[in-house]
Amino acid sequence: MERTDTIAAISTPQGTGGIAIIKISGPDACRILSSCFxxxxxxxxxxxxxxxxxxxxxxxxxxxxEAVALYFEGPKSYTGEDVAEIQCHGGTAAARAVLAEVISAGARQARAGEFTRRAFINGKMSLIKAEATLAMIKARTEKARQMVSGMLEGSSQKRALDLKVGITELLAGIEAGLDWPDETADDQGVAVQASQILKLEEELDSMIEEESKGRLLIDGIKVAIIGRPNMGKSSLLNRILGMERALVSDIPGTTRDTVEETANIDGMPIRFADTAGIGETEDPLVKAGVQRAKKAALASAVVVYVADYPAGITKEDESEISKLSDKPVVVVVNKTDLKKASPARVQKQGEVVYGIPGYSIVEVSARTGEGMEALKRAIAEKALAISEFEVEDGSSSRWIACFGSCRAALSRARAVLEAKSSAELACVELRDALYALGELTGDVMTEDVMDVVFERFCVGK
Ligand SMILES: Nc1nc2c(ncn2[C@@H]2O[C@H](COP(=O)(O)OP(=O)(O)OP(=O)(O)O)[C@@H](O)[C@H]2O)c(=O)[nH]1
Ligand SMILES: [Mg+2]
Structure with a gap:
């Protein structure tokens, strides 16, 4: 039986470290531990x-x-099963060698999220808590950790349950009217029920908004840095990161492949992609780089478009920016230090005024760091304004999808009530709303839903 075999995995990250933990869970955990330790x-x-x-x-x-070992007797363990742990020296080779012994003693390599999946199946944690656990693992900034800590403590679970109670009470009230037609709700009664539904819809709206923002904090926001060659895109990335991550040179076309790195901006993990300079070219390698740059721009939530001083925003830039259509764009003019370096040039050109209708321009110098705070603020502002958020695999967050179906069913129920068409139909819609919430909390559980939830975990959790 798949669920009652004994699984094992390395629970600590790969790489050099003080200790590595090998976790074993299942009926044979203790025997396997005794045979290798x-x-x-x-x-x-x-x-x-x-x-x-x-x-x-x-x-x-x-x-x-050498190692330290301990075991937990089920059900008093993370998974609810017998669990054993071996703490050996950190480092990839030692941990792998210990795991190999554990597997040859009879354990099976655990799949991603399998320990937590067992914890959920054995009633050790709610589905919402399991997902909060994943979110905590992925939290990269203090803001994200603070948000997830509320979820882990049970605030999301409580809100979902309160919502469920609210819908159930409404449903009971309307159903009572069906059972005793003499007491059918009058116009006033219907209006009260409709306004109660509206309140629940508003609660869901705020939950969807918070969840979207929360996802941004956990998964990070993709920001592509694009622009013509030699504008200082890579220099800007390095300045933001505070390290020489991307290669910089005065030769146009220095960056070919996309360079990705995450920076903490205003508490948000921002996943920057520095890209190859865009423009017409016959060189197949440069062409491939340009294609990657455009792809990165499309895949990002926010684009930082970089031009430089003194040319400012050219016609070519305007045309590239217009191709980004509805994407939030921060337009940057870099190298403003040159204003001071060659004042004669500024005088000759007069006061340089850059403009592009509908965009405000952030002036910076990657060389001196001037304007960088304003640039970070502009990026954070655009990132925070994103309401729709797509997670890594392109699908919308499971929570947002469940909240969305619940909300849609509630507004259908309200419409039916307000039109006084059929109280039975309103009940059907309210049951649909409860079903959507049940999918969220794990009451309505299919293998598919479980796969979606637990496959996003790492192996060993
Ligand atoms: N004066 C001045 N020069 C800068 C500044 N930022 C970048 N540069 C210079 O501009 C040149 C190009 O910089 P990169 O950061 O490689 O530019 P890029 O946009 O990444 O270029 P490609 O990868 O070729 O598209 C280098 O010689 C940099 O030293 C700046 O703020 N001021
Ligand atoms: Mg570059």
């Missing part, structure tokens, strides 16, 4: 949660690594 003192496992120092050894008795 030799405690320095006898009597192991003595009692649950006791830490024991010893060594991991392979089937032929050869030494693998």
């Amino acid at each position: 030799r405690p320095a003192k006898r009597n192991f496992p003595s009692s649950p949660r006791d830490l024991s120092f010893g060594k991991v050894q392979s089937g032929d008795g050869s030494f693998v690594d």
Whole structure:
């Protein structure tokens, strides 16, 4: 049986570190631990949660690594099953070697999110809490962590449950009217029910908005830096990051491939993509770079379009910006330090005024850092204004989809009530609204929904 076998995985990230944790969960967890782990003192496992120092050894008795081990007896464990943990030296090779011993002793390599999936199946946590756990793992900034901590503490679960109670009470009220037609709700009664539904819809609207913002904080916002060659796009990325991440040179066409890096801007993880300079070219390599740049611009939530001083925004820039249609764009003129470096040139040209209808322009110097705070503010402002958010795989967040179906069913129920067409139909719609919420909280659970939720986890959680 798939769900009652014993699974194992490395729970700590790959790479060099102090310790690595190998987690084992299932009915054979304790036996498997005893077969690979030799405690320095006898009597192991003595009692649950006791830490024991010893060594991991392979089937032929050869030494693998020093380790500390402990076990938790189900149901008092993360997954609700018997769980064992081996803490060995951090580092990819040691952890892999220990896992290999655990697997050869009878465990199966766990799939992504399988420990948490078992915790949910065994009633150790709600689906909302499981997803909050994933969000906490992915939180990269303090703002994101603060938002997720509320979810982990159960605030989202409580809100969803309150909503469910509200809809259930309404449904009961309308159904009572069906059962006892003499007491059918009068006009005033219907108006009260409709206004109660409206209140629930408003609550859902605010939940959808908060969830969208929350997703942005957790998953990060993609921002592409585009513009003609040599404008200082890579220099700007480096200045934002505070490190020399992208190659910079005075040769136009320096950046070929897209360079991606995340920066914390105003508490939001912003995922920047520095791209190749765009423009007409016959060189197939440069052409490929330009195509990648355009693709990155399309895939991003916000575009930073870079031009430079003193040319400012040219006709070519205007045409490129117009191709971005409804995408939020921050238009930047870089290299303003040249104004001071060659005042004669400024005088000759007069006061340079850049303009493009509908856009305000941020003047910066990647070289001196001037204007960078204003640029970060402009990016954060555009990012915060994004209401619709698409997660990594292009699908909308599961929560937003469930809230959306619930809200749609509620407004249909309200429309039916207001038109006084059929109280039965209003009940059908309210049941649909409850079903959508049930999908969110995990009461209505299919394997498909579980796959969607848990496959986004990492292996070992
Ligand atoms: N004076 C001045 N020069 C700058 C500034 N920013 C970048 N530069 C210079 O402009 C040149 C091009 O900079 P890059 O950052 O490589 O420009 P890019 O837009 O990434 O160029 P491509 O990758 O070729 O499209 C380099 O010589 C930089 O030193 C700035 O603020 N002031
Ligand atoms: Mg570049």
